[in-house]
Every structure is written in C-alpha cells, then in structure tokens.
C-alpha cells in the first residue's frame with residue numbers, strides 16, 4: 137500500500153471513530169499530512185499500530201460540575217480532561233473555561249499539546265481539559281464555587297507525576313488559585329507540582345504569566361533573523377487582548393516594533409502609534425470591560441465593531457485569540473496589505489486554507505505547536521522549581537525561556553531541511569515533535 141493510501145486509511149478510520157469533532161479532525165489531518173513525508177523515508181514509524189495509538193487518547197474523563205449561583209439556583213456544567221499521551225512525561229496542558237468547549241475541542245487541543253510539549257525538549261506528555269462554563273459576567277464567588285466543584289472531581293485524576301493542568305482561555309491566576317485551594321483541601325497536602333500558573337507566593341514561577349507571549353515573539357524574531365530582518369521598526373497586528381496577546385504585544389514593543397491593532401471577540405482597535413498596555417490591562421483584567429473602552433479613553437484610536445482585524449496593513453501578524461480566527465480570505469487580505477510573517481500565538485488560529493495560502497505565497501509561517509510552546513515550557517520550569525523547592529529570578533527564567541524558543545526554531549528549521557522541505561515550518565514542527573514521541577512509544581511497547 138502506498139504511503140498516501142496508508143494515511144487516508146488512518147484518517148477515514150479517525151473520522152468514523154470521532155464523528156462530529158471537526159476541530160479534532162483538522163488538527164490530526166495537518167499532522168498526518170506531514171507524516172506522509174516521514175513514513176516515506178522511515179516506514180518503521182507505521183509499525184506496532186503507532187499512528188492509530190497516537191491518535192487515540194490514553195484516557196478521556198467527562199464529568200458533571202454542579203454549582204450554586206448567587207441567586208441560589210443550581211447550575212450544571214460539563215467538565216473534561218483528556219489525558220492524551222504520557223510517553224514523554226506526565227500529561228501536561230491547560231484548562232479552558234468557555235461556552236464553546238466540547239469533547240472535540242479538548243481533543244484537538246490535547247493532540248496539539250503532545251507535539252508542542254515534545255518540541256520543548258522537556259519531559260512532559262500531552263493533555264488538555266476544561267468546561268463549557270463561561271466565567272464572563274459571573275461574580276468572583278460564582279467562579280470560586282464553580283472551580284471548587286470542578287476540582288472536586290478532577291483531583292482524583294491529577295498529580296505531580298500523573299497529570300499537571302494549567303490555565304488557558306478563561307482560566308487565569310484567579311481560577312488557578314481557586315482550583316489549587318480546593319485540591320489542597322481535598323488532598324490535605326501542599327503539592328505545588330500539581331498545577332502550574334500558580335501565584336508567586338505559593339509555588340508559582342516568575343515569567344509564567346508572560347511566557348507564551350514572550351516566547352512567541354522570541355521565536356518570531358528568530359524567524360525574521362533567517363531573512364536578515366528584525367522586529368525593530370516592524371508594524372505588528374496582535375489579535376486578542378488576553379494573556380498571550382498582552383505579553384506578545386509587550387515584547388514586540390520591547391524589540392522596537394509597533395503594535396498597530398488588537399482585538400477581543402467584540403471587534404478590533406487600530407493603534408497606529410502603538411498600544412498603552414497598562415491601560416489595556418486595566419480595562420481587560422481589572423475592570424473586565426470590552427475593548428471599545430480603550431478607544432473611548434485613548435486619542436487617535438479607532439474601534440471597529442465585529443470588524444476583521446486582518447485588514448489592517450502591517451509587516452507581521454500574530455494571531456493570539458482563538459482557533460480558526462484567520463481564514464483563507466483573511467490570509468489574502470494580509471498578503472495584499474504587506475504582511476510577510478505570521479506566527480501563531482493561539483492554538484490553531486489559522487484555517488488549513490490560510491496555511492496553504494501562506495505556503496503557496498511564500499509568506500513565512502510558524503505554527504502554534506512551535507510558536508506558542510513558551511507557556512508550557514515555562515510551566516515545566518515551574519515544575520522543576522517546585523520539585524527542587526527553589527524559585528528562580530525573572531532574568532534567569534526568561535533566559536531559559538529564550539534559549540528554549542531559539543532551540544525550538546532551530547530544531548524545526550533543521551528538521552524541515554532534513555526532509556527536503558526547507559522553510560516549511562509546519563512540516564518541520566510536526567515531524568520533529570512526532571519523532572521524539574514516536575521513538576518513546578516504540579521503545580515502551582504496545583500500551
């Protein structure tokens with residue numbers, strides 16, 4: 137059977153076994169595409185049912201999360217934890233609280249996480265979890281009661297050597313605090329290594345908050361360097377205005393670039409002279425307001441309700457909001473407006489059509505698996521500090537993050553070259569991430 141036939145058989149089987157999960161199909165399809173190149177050269181990676189095993193989570197946990205709202209009414213949400221692959225280390229990946237969350241979304245995120253974590257070079261497996269709970273518009277007490285109920289079930293499935301969750305969309309410092317508090321109460325132990333993204337006084341790591349955004353920009357800068365360019369003087373679009381977007385924007389500004397637009401789910405703002413991040417954080421984090429408030433409080437800033445942020449002229453685009461936020465038409469808009477570099481801060485923000493367009497039009501494109509790995513890498517550094525009862529300085533941790541991101545880029549670039557796909561960072565990331573996990577799975581037998 138040809139490699140193409142083999143891959144389409146894997147994919148057909150996956151579609152049948154995982155009906156109604158389009159995001160999961162999309163994530164697997166992209167990796168399988170790259171595996172065609174690997175299997176053509178190294179057919180042993182198809183032995184022992186390796187590809188089928190890789191696409192099937194080791195364990196999927198779905199649970200009821202009942203909680204009481206401020207009016208005394210009982211609310212019921214659904215909780216998920218998908219423990220996808222632990223060949224390289226304990227399952228590691230964030231929790232997402234958002235009304236769109238379902239099993240397919242958690243599986244896509246967990247699947248991506250396997251390769252991302254592998255690329256960091258650190259001993260962590262892949263997992264992801266979350267709930268269809270929407271923290272927006274809820275009081276602090278409601279969020280706390282929800283987190284406590286969520287952890288009351290989740291705590292039996294996690295642990296320092298088993299599974300170490302963290303934050304993601306809708307799960308920031310506040311939620312991690314409530315989750316950790318309930319874990320500590322139920323387990324009667326201060327097991328710092330069970331969650332990452334903790335507060336600094338109780339086991340958290342400096343730089344973890346900034347890590348995904350900073351890491352994204354470190355990797356983007358490496359990509360520009362290969363073309364003798366730099367972020368200094370570049371115009372950059374950063375979509376979103378949450379954790380990843382905020383710190384990506386900060387690092388872009390530190391490197392001399394100008395952030396010309398940012399967004400949230402209500403629309404985007406244009407900021408031709410750069411963003412005042414202190415004001416933005418105050419509006420989004422403290423006041424928990426929508427982004428139009430920024431335009432109201434800042435001269436020369438325009439708010440475009442429900443507009444397409446990718447229509448703003450720029451040199452570099454960093455999608456940092458959510459999956460499939462940048463489609464084929466937006467990719468063409470970006471190219472027409474001068475964008476030559478795209479790096480994914482969010483998980484799978486570019487649709488397959490957008491990625492094919494970038495590749496065909498020689499726009500340099502760094503996939504999220506590589507580009508946003510800085511968050512989980514620093515989570516693994518937090519675990520190292522917890523295990524050694526130590527806490528590192530900001531500069532030392534940031535240096536480690538910077539070195540990890542540079543290594544990821546070099547590894548991805550080198551792997552793409554080795555497989556005759558020079559400049560194809562999607563293939564480079566998928567293949568490099570895959571081979572490390574695959575080698576471990578083959579060595580550990582059929583389990």
Ligand code: NDP
Pocket residue numbers: 303304305306307348375376377378379380381399400401402456457458459461481482483484508509511512
């Ligand atoms: P946050 O919840 O902090 O921020 C998400 C941001 O995206 C918010 O500004 C939100 O706006 C905006 N947003 C959501 N949906 C849309 C949309 N359809 N259009 C425009 N804006 C939208 O999440 P994070 O910053 O933590 O995560 C962002 C992405 O990065 C996710 O894909 C996540 O999986 C990925 N990621 C996060 C990591 C981390 O360390 N946090 C690590 C690696 C990846 P609003 O406020 O209106 O909802």
